[in-house]
Amino acid sequence: MTRRSVEDHAREVAALLEPALTPRTEAVAVTAALGRVLAADVWSPLDLPPFRNSQMDGFAVAAETVRTVPVTLPVSTTVAAGSAGPDRLEPGTAVRIMTGAPLPDGADAVVPVEDTSPGDGADAVTVHRGRVSGEFVRDRGDDVHAGDLLLAAGARLTARHLSMFAAVGMSELPVRRRPRVAVLTTGTELVAAGNPLRPGQIYESNGIALAASCESNSAEVVLLDRSPDDSDRFRELLRRATAAADVVLTSGGVSMGDFEVVREVLTPLGGWFGHVGMQPGGPQGLTVVDGVPVLSFPGNPVSTLVSFEVFARPLLRRAAGLAPVAADSVTLLGPLTSPAGRRQFLRGRLVDGGVRLESGPGSHLIAALARADVLIDVPEDVTTMEAGENVQVWPL
Ligand code: AMP
Ligand code: MG
Numbered sequence: 001m002t003r004r005s006v007e008d009h010a011r012e013v014a015a016l017l018e019p020a021l022t023p024r025t026e027a028v029a030v031t032a033a034l035g036r037v038l039a040a041d042v043w044s045p046l047d048l049p050p051f052r053n054s055q056m057d058g059f060a061v062a063a064e065t066v067r068t069v070p071v072t073l074p075v076s077t078t079v080a081a082g083s084a085g086p087d088r089l090e091p092g093t094a095v096r097i098m099t100g101a102p103l104p105d106g107a108d109a110v111v112p113v114e115d116t117s118p119g120d121g122a123d124a125v126t127v128h129r130g131r132v133s134g135e136f137v138r139d140r141g142d143d144v145h146a147g148d149l150l151l152a153a154g155a156r157l158t159a160r161h162l163s164m165f166a167a168v169g170m171s172e173l174p175v176r177r178r179p180r181v182a183v184l185t186t187g188t189e190l191v192a193a194g195n196p197l198r199p200g201q202i203y204e205s206n207g208i209a210l211a212a213s214c215e216s217n218s219a220e221v222v223l224l225d226r227s228p229d230d231s232d233r234f235r236e237l238l239r240r241a242t243a244a245a246d247v248v249l250t251s252g253g254v255s256m257g258d259f260e261v262v263r264e265v266l267t268p269l270g271g272w273f274g275h276v277g278m279q280p281g282g283p284q285g286l287t288v289v290d291g292v293p294v295l296s297f298p299g300n301p302v303s304t305l306v307s308f309e310v311f312a313r314p315l316l317r318r319a320a321g322l323a324p325v326a327a328d329s330v331t332l333l334g335p336l337t338s339p340a341g342r343r344q345f346l347r348g349r350l351v352d353g354g355v356r357l358e359s360g361p362g363s364h365l366i367a368a369l370a371r372a373d374v375l376i377d378v379p380e381d382v383t384t385m386e387a388g389e390n391v392q393v394w395p396l
Helices: 006-020 159-167 206-216 231-244 261-269 301-320 366-371
Strands: 002-004 025-029 058-061 071-079 094-097 109-112 116-118 124-127 149-151 172-176 180-186 220-227 247-251 272-276 283-289 292-297 328-331 343-351 354-357 374-378 390-395
Touching: 002 006, 006 272, 006 283, 006 292, 006 301, 058 071, 058 124, 094 124, 149 159, 180 206, 180 231, 206 220, 206 247, 206 301, 220 231, 231 247, 231 261, 231 292, 247 301, 261 272, 261 283, 261 292, 292 301, 301 343, 301 366, 328 354, 343 366, 343 390, 354 374
Parallel strands: 002 272, 071 094, 180 220, 180 247, 247 292
Antiparallel strands: 025 172, 058 094, 058 109, 071 124, 116 124, 272 283, 283 292, 328 390, 343 354, 343 374, 374 390
16 A cells, blocks of 8 residues: 655645636625625725714704703704705704715714703794714715725625625625635445435534535535435436536545445546544545545544545635645643654643644544544654644644
8 A cells, every 4th residue: 555645645646636726706696695704805886874964863953053941943844864955054053964875064063862852832842962073974985985895805704794895885896716615425335414314324414514614614515415325326316416516525435445436437437545543533635526626534423524624624624715724833731642653633722822732642432532622643753742832733
């Protein structure tokens, strides 16, 4: 069996996946853009607010007319939000105005309704507290001006971004096309959750693990299916996967036992199957099928997820326009051991002052992985580390 370092395998994977994951831009409706990555800088097409308006329900006045209080002013009319209102405020009068309604020229302050009482006569208001020019007035463009940069390319769109784009009247946005990924899991022992387990069976978990990992890195899962260890069935699913996706991820069936369906089907198609110097995730595979790269991970759940983080995540993020995940250097809070000649990715949890091991090295320890929030990256040539040493961690 051939061997490779993590770096060498990552390079081979990148050489095949990068051309398949060339970044592309598409336009989507603002209403469908949540979580997408902005593909270009976006500039405001208009001023926001688009016109001078009231910040309160109250009375639009010239501030100088309410300098001395109490004072009673005639009310000329009422302006609701959504109506154009009068062009001008007659000197010495007030306009009853609602929040968001346009301020007439000549008015430069709003007296909140709670600082007034009805004046004598049919329509008049008595003001009990004066306001200076500009109070409770929202000026045109005081948030953003036409031509201002609203958001730079690369941002992952959230509710507050979409609120801003809707407010300036945009209905479509340029976003990165999401890389299309197909996920195939293998194993005759696997049963979908919700069904009873018969002797020897386990619940399938790598499918959702890989699919969710893709989604959280802005990739789109176009196919998610499960094959028994049966070559014909796997071949059929693979055909569907390569027809639908930019990249196919498989789990299981790559090591040296019997019934290794992925290795058996893909090796004759020119696939590379071998051992990568890492733990977990030693056995790996890489093939191009019908022009589509197929990245094959071992089936142990922790191996599958660590393989995704190490080999697939950086490439999917780049294709999606997301910033790379950065490693951090933190203090190790307890000792650890690691096999010589293998880069080890141990599960850790960040706590005050550093990182502690969350589990042993077993690649079947799924619940322990769920408790972890980082991978502790122990270099190939390191076999022991002591508490207090600095260690590199990758956020999960
Ligand atoms: P394999 O790489 O196919 O030899 O699988 C290694 C181990 O991982 C075995 O114990 C499998 O039962 C388990 N396994 C493989 N695929 C999955 C999966 N999709 N979900 C949960 N466990 C799996
Ligand atoms: Mg298997």
